[in-house]
Amino acid sequence: MLGQRAATFGRFFRQKRNFNKLAGAGTDYGHDERNYSYYKYAYIGGAATVGLLGYKSLFRTAKLDHAHEDKSVKKLENLPMYKQEEVKKHGKDADRIWVTYKDGVYDVTDFISMHPGGDKILLAAGAAVDPFWALYSQHKTAEVLEILEGYRIGRLDVKDVPKAEPDAFSNDPERHPALLVRNAKPFNAESPPSLLTDHFYTPNELFFVRNHLPVPDIKTEDHRLTVETLNGKTIDLSVDELKKKYKSYTIGSVIQCAGNRRADMNQYKKVQGLMWEGTAISNAEWTGVRLRDILADAGIDVFDEKIKHVHFEGSDLDPTGTPYGASIPMEKARGNEVLVAYHMNGVDIPRDHGAPLRVIVPGNVGARQVKWLRRIIVSEKESDSHWQQKDYRAFSPAVNMGDELKWDTVPSIQEYPVQCAICTPAPNTKVDRDDGTVDISGYAWSGGGRGIIRIEISVDGGETWSSCEMEQEEKQDVEHMYAWTLFKAEVKIPPGVKEFNIIAKAVDRSYNTQPETASGIWNVRGLIHNAWHRVPIIVKD
């Protein structure tokens, strides 16, 4: 079934996303009336302006199907009240799938096969659809609500939901339920791979989150950004002053955790760290002012050879009151692309992503893009923060678990090497041989602004390859590409096999490539895993 849906998804992709010559590449892809028949029942997630017609057609079908049951005229007062924990039992692996919307409880089991977005509806199984509908707004119509009401089985009792004990993290923000939580406190969660390639710019709610400490709760009007020169002189700016004083720029730029795909490396050989799978990475449009302009305004000569590094300090504090910190080389800091950002995808940066100010260092690892930015310091030395000196450095495979870690023998990670991963289908997806093909989607990206020049797929272990279609930001050229490249391909199911691996790999503008396996890049901290991505697929005959 997923194979079928995937194929439809592929067709949708081709028609609506204008791959390889994308203009704008936002969430609004426009639509073309002539092609409606193709995707009437196809996937609608991620394309805010299309799919409504799909739902409308479906609406007619659904009413017809359920008319004889007369569910649509059920009286609300006769329906039972369910507690949240009861709903939770009807998750994606249950016999009957329930969801809630506002205070309604719905058994949608019989609707799943008709859902235009396919089994993505299961992301909300046993829970609320509200946060998903907030992202895929085509649901919010009278027709869709009427369909939903046809499946109502009761009302949600929202009283008596047990509250968590207060702790340092109690004031963390609400998060979208589709995020895949790898650690709750501090909050670390991946973007859901099944939704990630729907959007060229990841919606803020689905953007992966990597926090090291509790999330600060900052009133924008109270926030000050301090800039400190070599002589110890400082200037400080409110967010408002910063916006007024300097020209604003917008840049599409990826943030990727240095530990992305660590779980993969751990399968090769055990490593230490948070077991990120393949989506500790997201892409957004950031708006802010150039770091260089702020430095110049503080009287700092950005070509001063004594200044080697620029440090950033966050407002997030550890229990001793020490803030998160990191630094980047001055040569990077004075580039056009480095911003002190206040907008993420056109709105104020959300709390989890650094409200009100975050430094964006396009092409570098996430750890240097300090959130809740409160202080900038120029220096002859790198930041002496724990995260610059004793973390985010990748050792040699000659250094084994239990060996002494000599941190000063390896440089701090700044630019990322070329990365590529398949997002759909998921590992161990079962496909029908009769489908003939499997549609895949994924992302690729490289550090230092090195654009992706191609992505290749193999289903025979790397003996032969085929090229993928790529979606890139038109504003960025191959020498300055900080946003990611999305890709898709339709791969033939190889004959005579019960299972096979889909392998994806990318090449960047400097012809950097990825290693076949983790053999040569394995490191005790499981950082920067960029071996060929392999997704095992099971073939049903």
Place this chain on the structure above:
Amino acid sequence: MLGQRAATFGRFFRQKRNFNKLAGAGTDYGHDERNYSYYKYAYIGGAATVGLLGYKSLFRTAKLDHAHEDKSVKKLENLPMYKQEEVKKHGKDADRIWVTYKDGVYDVTDFISMHPGGDKILLAAGAAVDPFWALYSQHKTAEVLEILEGYRIGRLDVKDVPKAEPDAFSNDPERHPALLVRNAKPFNAESPPSLLTDHFYTPNELFFVRNHLPVPDIKTEDHRLTVETLNGKTIDLSVDELKKKYKSYTIGSVIQCAGNRRADMNQYKKVQGLMWEGTAISNAEWTGVRLRDILADAGIDVFDEKIKHVHFEGSDLDPTGTPYGASIPMEKARGNEVLVAYHMNGVDIPRDHGAPLRVIVPGNVGARQVKWLRRIIVSEKESDSHWQQKDYRAFSPAVNMGDELKWDTVPSIQEYPVQCAICTPAPNTKVDRDDGTVDISGYAWSGGGRGIIRIEISVDGGETWSSCEMEQEEKQDVEHMYAWTLFKAEVKIPPGVKEFNIIAKAVDRSYNTQPETASGIWNVRGLIHNAWHRVPIIVKD
């Protein structure tokens, strides 16, 4: 035997090269009287100020050995006259090894095992030692000459050496006989791997040569460099004016052919092109003026957004009169590191390397570093030269031999990805198990100024790794490393095997790594092969 020598070489390396904290890193490594005993009979090549004592001790031994034959008192007039072609028959595979020095002919067969430089003497077998002695000047002493005279068997008849037919290449310069010629016309030759890691800066005579056309013969005083602006305005400069007008800079920088290691890729699967092995790469110190300064002087605003590329035109012409040409992006051209050079390792650039002017584009592929530079043009577009548009672009492995080559679907190669190769021992070297270890040496380098942060060796196919000692230029930091990294290691011969592979691979400052095999990077033109380098070794029990 080689194993033994290699071990000695390794010890020499450790004591005299001051690896990892090298000051100056030139050819003069100083010497330390206290350690002389260690390398008295050790390898002397490459260390101009050491080894003499080794030769002096040897001199005494040699005189003793040969005294009873009284060869040293042979009368020259009684000795036979040999033609060059007769000498040639006594090459490295002959029963008796002959060499010449000036007009003397010597049978050195019995001396080889005593030669302080080991079997490197065989590089001159059947030919003249003169060009090697020019590089390793410790030979030029009365004592060494006296040893040599002990082996004299005759005089060289230099008359009647057949001259080649005149053609477009007849006026090409003389070349060092140690160069490994891959193509004679145009001249393309690798550096000899057994000598390459002797020198941090490759001696000009041993620097690999990649010519596309006959070598121009330019009188420096007549040469003009023309610079053309967007409006078609030009300035022109003599070499002397250029030297006087602009500040000079010196930079250590590698030149590597995009086809280096193509023969290796060809073994994976057939490719087209010159079958370079692993030493189409060399490293020199270049002195010249900044390209940026010349452009500014010509009235060009290097931040003008209309100017995207800077073109270079050589003085070497194809039969239609079209010059060799290439271009680089303006962003690179305005960097500190790009020079119009007139000196190579402190002397005028030799003819084969671009006399009198060559553009040096540190971190980029050799093909863009145009020799015999006569014209600079700023432009909105890339150079339309054949070598920019229809060559030096690496296709996907999905494009096979015989497929149409759509050149505009792949970008021109500029920066090089991370590269690494073992230079010694040679492939299929036989080692004695009793030696226990094998000493290896090699080079690593990456494009874009990304310094090498480590080099690892495996003798078990990549299961386990050990780190190598590295020699780097102290003046260059890891963010701006354009010179190469030499490395050495002592690897244990694995137990119970008749043969094994030594694998070497490197990691650059952006944590770029090399792929295990050519599987994912194979391309029809065999360009940029940077898979793990494997050297098979045979173990004699």
